[in-house]
Amino acid sequence: MFTALARDLTGALTLPGEPLYKELAGGFNVAIAARPAAIVEARDPQDVVAAVRFAAATGHPIAVQATGHGLADAMDGAILVHTGRLDECVVHPDGWARVGAGVRWQQVLDAAAPHGLAPLCGSAPGVGVVGYTTGGGLGPVARTFGWASDRVRAIEIVTGDGAARRVTADDEPDLFWGIRGGKGALGIVTALEFDLVPLPAVHAGALYFDGTDAAAVLHGWRSWTRSLPREATTSIALLQLPPLPGVPAPLAGRFTVAVRFAWTGTTEDGETVLAPIRAVATPLIDTVRTIPYAAIGTVHADPTDPMPVHESTDLLSSLPAEAADALLAVAGPAAGSPQVIVELRHLGGALADPPRHPSALCHRDAAYSLITVGVLAPPIAAAVPAHGEQVRAALAPWATGGALPNLGAATGAERVARSYDALTLARLTELAERYDPAHVLRAGQVPVRAAA
Structure with a gap:
């Protein structure tokens, strides 16, 4: 079926069962098994043109990925255009x-x-x-x-x-x-x-606190974000990191709280702005320092290896004390949460500014984003998705009903409708x-x- 397409390509065409197919079909979320009908490893834009035109002529859907971080469905029957070789x-x-x-x-x-x-x-x-x-x-x-x-x-x-x-x-x-x-x-x-x-450098890093300080840290962070200048970007994460290689010993196998912080002004001003959070409790680890911007990935220290995960997400219009208490009740240290991460990101500042050129990006007025990330592994795999919805339900009184396209990757009419307003x-x-x-x-x- 795909012989004609293969003749039109500079790059490779690979089918199920072939070694290259397995390599290119994989995504970051290994809970989703991608099953495209064929994969085009594009070497130039004309390969993409050929794949799209072939799909239109034969009735196949088209899918695309480069790194696999956005994998959201199995791509059944699709022609997957893999753009990883377009590396200019x-x-x-x-x-x-x-x-x-x-x-x-x-x-x-x-x-x-x-x-x-x-x-x-x-x-x-x-x-x-x-x-x-x-x-x-x-x-x-x-x-x-x-x-x-x-x-x-x-x-x-x-x-x-x-x-x-x-x-x-x-x-x-x-x-x-x-x-x-x-x-x-x-x-x-x-x-x-x-x-x-x-921006050659940034004053940034994370403060990690013991789970016993979760309530004080979350409430302190909530109050602190209400008056932060736009030079500060911050998030807070309730963490339950497994004892795996790469996880620092003070954080492994226990409930901790991370406050992430990036400051684009002077180091001295950044230290002054962060001082109220440092005063809330004694950190287990304090990594905040002035770093080259090229090392910005160390602030969140996101995992780099594929794993089977489930994510739930929402946007919040506000985070009053009642919302913080609701989150602690369902995902705090005494809640028995199966999530590895429950994160709130502080929005606002330049994110709420009108763009020079309008775009399809919606929800610029949201105050916070919420995401839960749970690993779908025994014995908690079945509990993770349901609990993610419980977290969303607990914060529903403050939710906008919207979602950002890149958080909690998913498909379907309901998810797409949450990403965009009706117009x-x-x-x-x-x-x-x-x-x-x-x-x-x-x-x-x-x-x-x-x-x-």
Whole structure:
């Protein structure tokens, strides 16, 4: 069936049972077993064009991944376009970068560092640039500099109709609106160009507290975030880290609380701003110091190895004392929570600023994000998803009903509707009808449309 497609490719076509198929189909969440009908290892944008056109002609859906961090469904019957070989990474000393769809953030961090420049990456530098940015991009210095998607200059994409396009605010403005925040709804991005910020170093790290101090730390953090200047970006995580290699001994096998902090002003001012949290309780570990921005991944110290996980997420309009108590009751040290991480991120600041160019990214007015992460391993595997919903239910009085596209990756009409307000979703759907008339983009987190 795929012989004609293979003839049109510069890269490889691989099928189930072949060694390359197993290598490329895997994702970061090993609880999801991807089963595409075929995988195209794209070597250039024309390979992407060939795959999309073949899918339209044969009735296959199209899926895309580079690093596998956004894997959300099994991709049954789809042609998976793997963009990991599109690895161009060029940093311009005057403040911008161009990267291919296979580039991870650490590559950009390392290339930008000699110029004193910083990309608005996420907390995990091993994540791919494109999937992160098209979903908005909420990073460790986001309250100072805003969303990564708002820094995009140009996008090169193969839309669902099989056309390769270069998209800017002036050329193809509808696509420029929809791709930034719309994830993969309109096509497969092959390259991005985006602005960097001048930030060679940042005062950042984490304070880890014993679980017995959880209530004091959470309530202290809640009060502290109400008046933080936008130079400060912070999150708090209720942690139950297993005793595994790489987990520091003071944190392994016990309940702890982490306050993550990044300050883009002077070191002296950062120390002053952080002092109230340091005074709440005595940290088990204190890693806050001035670091090269290229080491920003150490702040959250996110896991780097694939694992079977389940995530639940929400956005909150506020975090009063009652909400903190509700969270402690369901996920605090005495709750018997099966989650490895229950995290709140403080939003606002530059994240709430109107963008220079409007986009499909919604929910800019949310005050906090919530995510739970549980490992689907015996004996707690069955309890993790249900408990994640219990956490959401406990905080429901303060939830907005929305969700960020990149947090808690999932598919389906309900999840997509939470990612966008009604007007934005309607416009995204209209654009999808225009640029994907054969309805090939129906794998992953995309607007659900009637079959073509």
